[in-house]
Amino acid sequence: MGDILDVIKSRKSIRRYKPDPVPDELIDKILEAARWAATGENYQPWRFIVIRDPETKNKIGDLARLGSGSRMTTWYCLGEMQERFTKIEDPVKRDEVLRFMYSGEVSEFAKQAPLVIAVIGTLMEGSVDVPYDLSATAENILLEAHSLGLGACWVHGPVASTRDAKKFKNILNIPTGMGEYKVIAYIAIGWPKEDRKHPRPKLPLEDLVYWEEFGRKERPKYE
Numbered sequence: 001m002g003d004i005l006d007v008i009k010s011r012k013s014i015r016r017y018k019p020d021p022v023p024d025e026l027i028d029k030i031l032e033a034a035r036w037a038a039t040g041e042n043y044q045p046w047r048f049i050v051i052r053d054p055e056t057k058n059k060i061g062d063l064a065r066l067g068s069g070s071r072m073t074t075w076y077c078l079g080e081m082q083e084r085f086t087k088i089e090d091p092v093k094r095d096e097v098l099r100f101m102y103s104g105e106v107s108e109f110a111k112q113a114p115l116v117i118a119v120i121g122t123l124m125e126g127s128v129d130v131p132y133d134l135s136a137t138a139e140n141i142l143l144e145a146h147s148l149g150l151g152a153c154w155v156h157g158p159v160a161s162t163r164d165a166k167k168f169k170n171i172l173n174i175p176t177g178m179g180e181y182k183v184i185a186y187i188a189i190g191w192p193k194e195d196r197k198h199p200r201p202k203l204p205l206e207d208l209v210y211w212e213e214f215g216r217k218e219r220p221k222y223e
């Protein structure tokens, strides 16, 4: 069996896409990968809404822009966002980046993605694992898209608040009743238009792993 570590390690979130469509056979592969994710009690609560209609993608992009814009404007007003971007020394460039963030444009990219997949889960049969199951299937989508040469990004922004989640459900005609469906994210997918040379920095294993008990950093010899 092949080692998929290279696929995992070379995946990056891609937010800019060429306009070329994603062929149906690749969409089917991505959905097939999603279907095989691990799931508590084999419950398989996931449902996927595959969206290619430009009007629907525009509505999703607008919702994401408004949601991110209002959150980030608050961070901007509190000065938190400026702190985060102090590394950009050129003041003009920094202002541009800040405006891109607090305007919410940073989250608008569903509009450009040829393919958007909404990841939702049924809550009606009562598994407590639904959010975890949906995260597992979303990761499979990201990895399969990447292994096919596509770029993808998990976008939680427009469903981060219950109000936005309801608007998102309305756009897609998902029943909005309490306890009916959970929406965790949409995933934007397309042929990458950006070539991000550097991955986002990842914490080294030494900072993440303990051996045998919490806090123990040295690996004991084990026969």
Ligand SMILES: Cc1cc2nc3c(=O)[nH]c(=O)nc-3n(C[C@H](O)[C@H](O)[C@H](O)COP(=O)(O)O)c2cc1C
Pocket (backbone or CB within 6 Å): 011, 012, 013, 014, 015, 106, 107, 153, 154, 155, 156, 157, 158, 199, 200
């Ligand atoms: C739960 C979750 C929520 C995310 N939400 C967003 C989002 O709303 N907007 C966005 O642009 N990226 C979003 N991302 C992508 C992350 O920003 C990205 O994975 C992270 O910065 C690490 O970068 P990488 O994926 O290139 O390694 C999300 C990722 C996860 C796993």
